Amino acid sequence: MYSERLERLDTQYLVETAEGIELQAQLAGPVPRALAYLIDVSIRTLVVMLLSLPLMFAGKFGTGLMLILTFLLEWFYPVVFEVFRHGQTPGKKCLQIAVVNDDLTPISWGTSIIRNLVRFADFLPFAYLAGLISMVLNGNFQRLGDLAAGTLVIHRSQSDEPFSLPQASPQTPPLPLDLEEQMAIVGFAERHQQLSDERQQELAEILQAITQRRGQEAVTYLRGIGAWLLGAR
Amino acid sequence: MDLSRISVEAKLRGPWEAIDLGFVMARRWWRPLFLAWLLPPLTLFLLLSTVFYQYPLVAYLLVWWLKPLWDRLPLYIGSRALFSESVTTKEVIRAIPGLFKKDLLAWLSWRRFCLTRSFDMPVTVLENLSGDQRSRRMSILHRKSANAATWLTLACLHLEAVLTFGSMAFVYALIPEQVEIDYFGIFLDAENSDITIQLVSNTFSFMAISLVAPFYTMAGFALYINRRIELEGWDIEIRFRHLAQRTRGQRQMGIKNLLIPVVFISMCFLTTADSVADENNDEVLSQKQSKEFIQEVLSGEDFHKIVVKKGWRLKSRDKETDETLPEWVIQVVEFIERFSDEWHSFNKLVRGGAKGLEFILWITVISLFIYTLYYYREGLRKLLASTQSDTQKVKQAPAELFGLDVRRESLPQQIPEQVMSLWHQGEPRKALNLLYRATLSRLINEHKYHFHDGNTEQECADIIAASAAAELTSFVNEITRLWQAVAYGHRAIPQQQLELLCQRWPEVFFHAK
Numbered sequence: 139m140y141s142e143r144l145e146r147l148d149t150q151y152l153v154e155t156a157e158g159i160e161l162q163a164q165l166a167g168p169v170p171r172a173l174a175y176l177i178d179v180s181i182r183t184l185v186v187m188l189l190s191l192p193l194m195f196a197g198k199f200g201t202g203l204m205l206i207l208t209f210l211l212e213w214f215y216p217v218v219f220e221v222f223r224h225g226q227t228p229g230k231k232c233l234q235i236a237v238v239n240d241d242l243t244p245i246s247w248g249t250s251i252i253r254n255l256v257r258f259a260d261f262l263p264f265a266y267l268a269g270l271i272s273m274v275l276n277g278n279f280q281r282l283g284d285l286a287a288g289t290l291v292i293h294r295s296q297s298d299e300p301f302s303l304p305q306a307s308p309q310t311p312p313l314p315l316d317l318e319e320q321m322a323i324v325g326f327a328e329r330h331q332q333l334s335d336e337r338q339q340e341l342a343e344i345l346q347a348i349t350q351r352r353g354q355e356a357v358t359y360l361r362g363i364g365a366w367l368l369g370a371r
Numbered sequence: 372m373d374l375s376r377i378s379v380e381a382k383l384r385g386p387w388e389a390i391d392l393g394f395v396m397a398r399r400w401w402r403p404l405f406l407a408w409l410l411p412p413l414t415l416f417l418l419l420s421t422v423f424y425q426y427p428l429v430a431y432l433l434v435w436w437l438k439p440l441w442d443r444l445p446l447y448i449g450s451r452a453l454f455s456e457s458v459t460t461k462e463v464i465r466a467i468p469g470l471f472k473k474d475l476l477a478w479l480s481w482r483r484f485c486l487t488r489s490f491d492m493p494v495t496v497l498e499n500l501s502g503d504q505r506s507r508r509m510s511i512l513h514r515k516s517a518n519a520a521t522w523l524t525l526a527c528l529h530l531e532a533v534l535t536f537g538s539m540a541f542v543y544a545l546i547p548e549q550v551e552i553d554y555f556g557i558f559l560d561a562e563n564s565d566i567t568i569q570l571v572s573n574t575f576s577f578m579a580i581s582l583v584a585p586f587y588t589m590a591g592f593a594l595y596i597n598r599r600i601e602l603e604g605w606d607i608e609i610r611f612r613h614l615a616q617r618t619r620g621q622r623q624m625g626i627k628n629l630l631i632p633v634v635f636i637s638m639c640f641l642t643t644a645d646s647v648a649d650e651n652n653d654e655v656l657s658q659k660q661s662k663e664f665i666q667e668v669l670s671g672e673d674f675h676k677i678v679v680k681k682g683w684r685l686k687s688r689d690k691e692t693d694e695t696l697p698e699w700v701i702q703v704v705e706f707i708e709r710f711s712d713e714w715h716s717f718n719k720l721v722r723g724g725a726k727g728l729e730f731i732l733w734i735t736v737i738s739l740f741i742y743t744l745y746y747y748r749e750g751l752r753k754l755l756a757s758t759q760s761d762t763q764k765v766k767q768a769p770a771e772l773f774g775l776d777v778r779r780e781s782l783p784q785q786i787p788e789q790v791m792s793l794w795h796q797g798e799p800r801k802a803l804n805l806l807y808r809a810t811l812s813r814l815i816n817e818h819k820y821h822f823h824d825g826n827t828e829q830e831c832a833d834i835i836a837a838s839a840a841a842e843l844t845s846f847v848n849e850i851t852r853l854w855q856a857v858a859y860g861h862r863a864i865p866q867q868q869l870e871l872l873c874q875r876w877p878e879v880f881f882h883a884k
Contacts (some may be wrong), residue, residue, distance in 0.1 A: 147399055148380035149391045164384070167391030169526045169590065233387060263544055267537030270530065274394065274586070295385050313618065322610035325383075333604050341604055344611040348618055 151278060151290065153242050161242045163292040166235040167279045168270055171291055175266075177229030182211050213254065220250045226294075236294045240278075249287040256283035304330045308370040309362030312348055320367050327364025374609050376455045379596070381606040386519030389597035393590030400452050404585040407444040407463060412437070416577060427569040431576065438580070439478040439488060443470040443496050445588045450497055453596065474501050487513070489591020490520035511602070516594045523594070527587040534579035535572070772822060772831070775804070777812045787873040799864045800857060806872060807854045810847065813880050818843075828855055846872070846879045 149165045186208055193200035219227040225236035225245045237245050237253070260269030260281045269281035278290055304327060315323070326333075326341065333341070335357075342349065342356035349356050374381070379392060397404060412434045419430035444463065447470055451458045474482075474495045485491060491509065494500050500508055513520075546552065600606055656664060668674075744751070770778050783789045786809045793802035814820045814835065822831050832851040836844045850872055856862045 145378070146380040147378060147392065147395050149388060149395055150380070164388050165391065166387070167394045168530075169390045169394075169523055170387040172526050172529075173522055234385070235387075263541040264537035265533045267533055267541070270533065274398065279391070279394075293385065293388050293391075295388075315614070318610055319614045322607050322614070326604070326607050326611075329601075329604060329607075332601060334602075337603055341607055341611060344608065344615055347615060 149279075151242075151292065153240075163238070163242055163290070165279050166233075166291040166293050168273045170233045170235055170293075171273070171279075172266075172270075174227070174229035174233040174235060177232050178216070178227050181228055182215055186211060216254045216257075217247075217250045220245050220254075221247055230291075234293060234295050235291050237289050237291050240288045240290050242290075242292075245289060249289050253283035253287035253289050256286045259283070301328045302331070303327060303365055303368070303370075304361050306358050306361035306365055308366040309359055310366060311363050315367075323360060324364045324367050327361045327368070330361065373454060374605055375612060377605070377609070378453055378455050379593075381600050381609055383601060383606065384597050386516045386594060386597065389516070389594045390519060390523055390590045392597070393593030394586055396449065396452075396593060397586045397589035400449065400589075401585065403448050403452075403458075404445040404589065405581070407448050408441055408584045408588070409581045411444065411467070412441050412577075412581070420573075425566070427566060427573050431569075431573040434577065435580070436479070436483065438584070439483065439492070440471050440475075442489065442492055442584065442588045443473075445585050446492055446496055446592055449589055449592050450493070453592075470496060473499065477501075486524045487517055487520040487591075488524060489587050490516060490523070490594045491591075492588075493592055493595040512595065512598050515601070516598050520591060520594055523587070523590055527583050527590075530586075531576070531579045531583050534582060535575045538578065539572075539575050772811055772824070772826065773828060775808050775811065777808055777815060779812055779816050782809050782812055787876050790869070790873055794866070794869060799869075803854060803857055803864055803869065806869075806876070807850055810850055810876075814847070817880070843879055846875055 149167070151163045151165050153161045155161060186204075189207055190204050193204050196203070216227050220237050223231070225238055230236055237250070239245055239249055257269075260266055260272070260283055262268045266281075269283070272281045272285070273279050276285070278284075280290065284290060306327070311323075326338070330338065338357045339353055342360050343352060345360065346352060346356065349359050351359050379396065384392065415437075416430055416434045419433060420427060423429045444467070447466055448458055448463065478495070482488070482491075490512075494505055494508055494512070498508070770776065782805075786806065790802045790806045793799075793805060811822075811831065814831075815822060818839075820834060820839075822834065826834070828851050832847050835847045839847070849868075853864065853868060853872070857864055
């Protein structure tokens, strides 16, 4: 069964720690990353424009300062945000993605600086073409800078929308369930508003041999098990 | 639709994650998807290019306008691949007319600029919905993913542009300056310029859109699949079916399982540890079998892979620096040698005053030490207090030693009598257990011997032997040996020995008190 699951396509990235704990993350691909970059570029451009207005009146000194500021923003905007904001520039925050080291530890100064300096190579020959090609070909969606620094961009979705559990008296499961089965039943209870009633009955009747019930009764019973698994007694 | 054969991991994902999954799908099934997308428009493109040689833009624009049609073939192949079905070329060719026909007019006219094209396409192509039904379905599907689908289209549009201009720039960068191409003549000469520019840019653009299209189609398809997983609970269905199958399998084994407890009970007192494990779970291999199996796996190919890696890498220079002294150390030594004479005379001068200086330095060190102790007196006091309480904590008598309850409360009053009565009831093991527990309990609570939770029986006996009177030591040694023989060796207890121990018990413990 396990090998079967390995073959299934997914964007999942797994790391096993020395303690034998498996950490997992969902890799982020070119589209969300490009959009996050777009937001960052817009923010940077806006900041540079706002700063340049008063500096315009400062003559050559102003121009010099402008150039320095532009340089710093261009190269260190991502570094500073990635290090101090848990791997998220404002654009990445909008798209709920984040940079981490490839062992899923938080990104540090060194790695962040490397990945953002190699941006230059990614940009070649025009508008991040090299980076895009690298991202599409690489199994972990890494651009050249990521490969050099050993970093990944992953999805960091915020807590999902709150759900309401259906009214059902808690029921003890009739047999021991493994983790995936428990998750399926809990999911069945949690998603009662998204799934249509007919579909819920259909799903519940798959387990007829276990629940010994049919139709709406089976649905209510399974919801009860779900509530029990979530701690209701 | 057989969900058990689905080739992507069915679980709830956000829309962006679904798009990324689409990219993974396109990468995995790249060849068929790319060829299926490329071949029909390429034929048309070449055909039109030759026919309308004077107007290259016509060929490109027509092919570009028909993109909603071209997207349908990879979608068809992707939808089959999703359920692990492979399609032959013949099947694809036979499917083409049917695929192209669906909602043709709408997709080529007012829906041509629909920003969620790749997300909407499956509803037309795979669900065959049109008109009212389609719009109702759309409104459900769009509720969550329309935003991402729109951005997907915009992003892919820009990807195409980046790929077009990028590859042109790349080619241009590779042409050496010495090669004197008459760019002016090619691009700006009035006669030929338009056609040449357009031919070059057409080729690059066509290449770009054909490379991006499979990703775009699959990303939209993945968004659509993701929405259906969410709406129809595919992940739940897959796991429920798995659970149902598992229980069906278990019921068939039911009769076998009934026998196991009977066998287990009857063998309980006689069996050694590993045979108990055997009866406990009939699927577990016997010790010998599993050993053989492990050997087999270990000698297998997976553990004997030899990988030869060739390549350039930096040589480690750590060793060399360790062996040779750094430059500056040599310089310092040389400096000292050069001025050694001066040093010598200086030494003589100083030696007289040195004795006094040494005395002062010692005084300083000692007073500094005392001052430090005084300065940190509070902290030191706390530290001492904490270590004391630590030792006190450790000295708290353990409630359990090697799984035996040794609290005083758990024992009856009259130990020897209880032990003998248990013996006569035909429970020799329990009898010895009680005696041994009582011994340990007395040692801990009355003689104040201190055992750790982790001590073994023999270690406890050794602790006693190290400091106790000869009588107590011999008693403890004897009972420990007997207990070990019974508990681990499953040997029978000779009655005499137990009686003797019971007789000695009050003597030993009252005398020592």
